[in-house]
Amino acid sequence: MYKLYRKTGCAYRKVIKLDNKDKFYFMQETLDYMRENHLYRSTREFSSAQSKYVTLNGKRLLMFASNSYLDLCNNKEIKDFVKDNIDAYGIGSGGSRLTTGSSLLTEQLENTIAEFKNTESAIIFNTGYMANVGTISAVCNKEWVIFSDELNHASIIDGCRLSKAKIIVYKHNDMIDLESKILENPCKKGLIVSDGVFSMDGDIVNLPELIRLADKYNLLSMIDDAHATGVIGKSGRGTSEYYNMSKGADITLGTLSKALGSEGGYVCGSKILTEYLKNKSRAYIFSTAMSPATVAASIKAIDIISKNPNYTLQLQDNVKFFCNALKSNGINAYSETAIIPIIIGDEQKALDISNALFKEGIYISAIRYPTVAKGSARLRAALMSSHTKEELQFAADKISEIIRKAQ
Ligand SMILES: *Cc1c(COP(=O)(O)O)cnc(C)c1O
Numbered sequence: 001m002y003k004l005y006r007k008t009g010c011a012y013r014k015v016i017k018l019d020n021k022d023k024f025y026f027m028q029e030t031l032d033y034m035r036e037n038h039l040y041r042s043t044r045e046f047s048s049a050q051s052k053y054v055t056l057n058g059k060r061l062l063m064f065a066s067n068s069y070l071d072l073c074n075n076k077e078i079k080d081f082v083k084d085n086i087d088a089y090g091i092g093s094g095g096s097r098l099t100t101g102s103s104l105l106t107e108q109l110e111n112t113i114a115e116f117k118n119t120e121s122a123i124i125f126n127t128g129y130m131a132n133v134g135t136i137s138a139v140c141n142k143e144w145v146i147f148s149d150e151l152n153h154a155s156i157i158d159g160c161r162l163s164k165a166k167i168i169v170y171k172h173n174d175m176i177d178l179e180s181k182i183l184e185n186p187c188k189k190g191l192i193v194s195d196g197v198f199s200m201d202g203d204i205v206n207l208p209e210l211i212r213l214a215d216k217y218n219l220l221s222m223i224d225d226a227h228a229t230g231v232i233g234k235s236g237r238g239t240s241e242y243y244n245m246s247k248g249a250d251i252t253l254g255t256l257s258k259a260l261g262s263e264g265g266y267v268c269g270s271k272i273l274t275e276y277l278k279n280k281s282r283a284y285i286f287s288t289a290m291s292p293a294t295v296a297a298s299i300k301a302i303d304i305i306s307k308n309p310n311y312t313l314q315l316q317d318n319v320k321f322f323c324n325a326l327k328s329n330g331i332n333a334y335s336e337t338a339i340i341p342i343i344i345g346d347e348q349k350a351l352d353i354s355n356a357l358f359k360e361g362i363y364i365s366a367i368r369y370p371t372v373a374k375g376s377a378r379l380r381a382a383l384m385s386s387h388t389k390e391e392l393q394f395a396a397d398k399i400s401e402i403i404r405k406a407q
Helices: 002-007 009-018 020-036 076-089 104-116 128-139 154-163 175-184 207-216 271-280 292-307 310-328 347-359 389-406
Strands: 053-056 059-063 121-125 144-149 166-170 189-195 220-224 251-255 265-269 339-345 365-367 377-382
Touching: 059 389, 076 292, 104 121, 104 265, 104 292, 121 128, 121 271, 128 154, 128 189, 128 220, 128 251, 128 265, 128 271, 144 154, 144 175, 154 189, 166 175, 175 207, 189 207, 207 220, 265 271, 292 310, 310 339, 310 389, 339 347, 339 389, 347 365, 347 377, 347 389, 377 389
Parallel strands: 144 166, 144 189, 189 220, 220 251
Antiparallel strands: 053 059, 121 265, 251 265, 339 377, 365 377
């Protein structure tokens, strides 16, 4: 009965008006549809810190699903530094950055990020999501054209939509397609935006070519280094370091929430850019600044990995080892980042495999539509620098065994 109404929006609304009790039927209908199609999602509540080993429903699990690639979420040095700063600065920030939410800590973090990413300036946002939405919507408006990779993160997509610019989606990391779309869509003001490391495929943007095209056609370039910072480049400084480029994109964005183990997002680039965002970005202006504890954690995390590149190097070594271990078991896997996709295809099958691994003590996510395209469900192995070779081998063997059984 609902399906009939669903086709004709007006009739559906009429039903809702006729009977107040029907108000939520469209939600129930959507949820039922999701359940039937194995797309329904729910949360899982851990009873431990996020680290290499976690506890879920009383079960100890080896973690292969966390974005905490350097295993810093429960780092003692960071926790001690945070405790000291809670004593000094308290819990909340009391207001937005332009009112009471700025402190010596926020200033220090922004300087630390600018130095680490080798840019003139940096500005922090409460989350990476807000950094994308708040930056793209402040920089672009309806006079702009945005060229966006088809696999860009949802927060980039939402930022593009909010800006009201004309959005042109180009084929994934395909610089030939990008150039032909630029030529087809001449514009006075334009932006090319891409993930640095793609969050579900773990591959790396062709940065030199993207920047060359941006400069050739006088467009702004923007790279989201959420999964690149702390992960790629010889000292974990991200995409531009990976390519040995002295200068990155015009706008480089990242998160403090992944390899750095804390929370928040940042944008770095020129002083003009950060001054502009401070004055024009609604996500920056109209939201309470993050807590001093979170800011302090990020400062310490960057300090640790700046002083000790071994975190990043160990992670990179683990990626090579793990891919090789899977390959020698007949599983196709390649990555240069902490994200290693193992494509399964069918949504339910991916879920079944993930559940079977759970029983074996390995936590690895099944990623499904709508996060990735329908029929391209996958296991997304996320490595940590702290995984030992024994743990990596154990996981690679179990994954291969269970995939073989599921065929
Ligand atoms: C996770 C992620 C974000 C959002 O960052 P949060 O700090 O989690 O809000 C933005 N961009 C990319 C590419 C991401 O993977």
